[in-house]
Amino acid sequence: DQQVKQNSPSLSVQEGRISILNCDYTNSMFDYFLWYKKYPAEGPTFLISISSIKDKNEDGRFTVFLNKSAKHLSLHIVPSQPGDSAVYFCAASPLDFGNEKLTFGTGTRLTIIP
Amino acid sequence: GAGVSQSPRYKVAKRGQDVALRCDPISGHVSLFWYQQALGQGPEFLTYFQNEAQLDKSGLPSDRFFAERPEGSVSTLKIQRTQQEDSAVYLCASRDSGRAVETQYFGPGTRLLVL
Numbered sequence: 001d002q003q004v005k006q007n008s009p010s011l012s013v014q015e016g017r018i019s020i021l022n023c024d025y026t027n028s029m030f031d032y033f034l035w036y037k038k039y040p041a042e043g044p045t046f047l048i049s050i051s052s053i054k055d056k057n058e059d060g061r062f063t064v065f066l067n068k069s070a071k072h073l074s075l076h077i078v079p080s081q082p083g084d085s086a087v088y089f090c091a092a093s094p095l096d097f098g099n100e101k102l103t104f105g106t107g108t109r110l111t112i113i114p
Numbered sequence: 115g116a117g118v119s120q121s122p123r124y125k126v127a128k129r130g131q132d133v134a135l136r137c138d139p140i141s142g143h144v145s146l147f148w149y150q151q152a153l154g155q156g157p158e159f160l161t162y163f164q165n166e167a168q169l170d171k172s173g174l175p176s177d178r179f180f181a182e183r184p185e186g187s188v189s190t191l192k193i194q195r196t197q198q199e200d201s202a203v204y205l206c207a208s209r210d211s212g213r214a215v216e217t218q219y220f221g222p223g224t225r226l227l228v229l
Contacts (some may be wrong), residue, residue: 004156034217043118043205043220044157089156100209101147102169102218104156 003027004092006105014113019077023090026071030092034102035064035075038087047088048075051095056063085112093112116140118221120206126227127196135191135224139208146189147218148181149205157205163189196228 005024013019021035031052036044048058050064050073057064063076077084087109091102119138127133139146145164149157150173161174165186167198174181178197193200203225207218 006156034222041222043207043222046217046219049217091156100145101159101162101173102149102157103159104149106154106156 001026002106003030004090004103004105006090006108008087008108009106009108010111012111012113013080015103016079019080019084019110019112020077021075021077021088021090021110023073023075023105024071025073025092027103028071029096030103032093033064033073034091034093034104035062036089036091036104037084038089038107044089064092065088080112081111082114085110102106118206118208118219120204120221120224122224123223124223126229128196129208129228131228132194132195133190133226135193135204135226137189137191137206137208137221139187139189139206140210140219141187141208143187143219144184145209145211147207147209148189148191149207150175151203151205151223153202160191160204184193193226198224198228201226201228210213220221 034049035047037047038044046060066073087107089107090105121136148160151157161181162170163183178194180192203223205223207220209218
């Protein structure tokens with residue numbers, strides 16, 4: 001049972017436009033959500049996170065939105081740049097001590113078209 | 115500063131062979147995680163250490179998989195009698211404290227191919 005779902009395996013966006021990546025989750029115990037970016041042959045790199053007490057977190061060009069009632073989060077990148085081309089993973093975790101493992105989605109491959 | 119390092123970066127094993135994968139976390143990081151990433155999938159949790167204590171090993175797929183972190187720093191993931199389905203990238207991550215709100219930093223992974 002996939003507890004974190006990224007239903008779009010790939011997305012292509014024109015340079016300068018907004019990229020929107022979506023993620024859905026099923027486990028109501030998740031309290032903390034993260035986005036990781038992955039280039040080929042490298043490990044995932046942390047991008048941005050949000051806790052369940054917030055509905056928005058912004059860091060430069062990256063904004064994450066959380067809709068708890070819909071169990072949905074999204075990552076907005078604006079403006080999109082060629083260096084943003086990568087695979088993006090959504091991840092979630094409970095905040096219980098001793099139970100902090102991350103559950104990942106299957107990823108969305110973002111391609112920025114120059 | 116130095117990030118998480120893993121060795122070897124690539125490993126080819128014959129079916130039935132034992133392998134050992136090493137993770138050097140960021141110095142001083144308390145928490146250490148192992149994940150398995152199959153082709154086209156997201157990373158899946160294997161096991162978690164806080165210092166030398168293995169607090170969660172619920173993701174280890176079988177008793178052929180064993181992980182240790184004897185001195186609370188370097189960790190080794192051992193796979194005995196490898197099978198073809200063990201082929202994957204094995205990722206190690208470390209975190210500064212025991213709190214979930216701290217970021218997990220990932221190493222580059224070890225790509226294991228079992229023939």
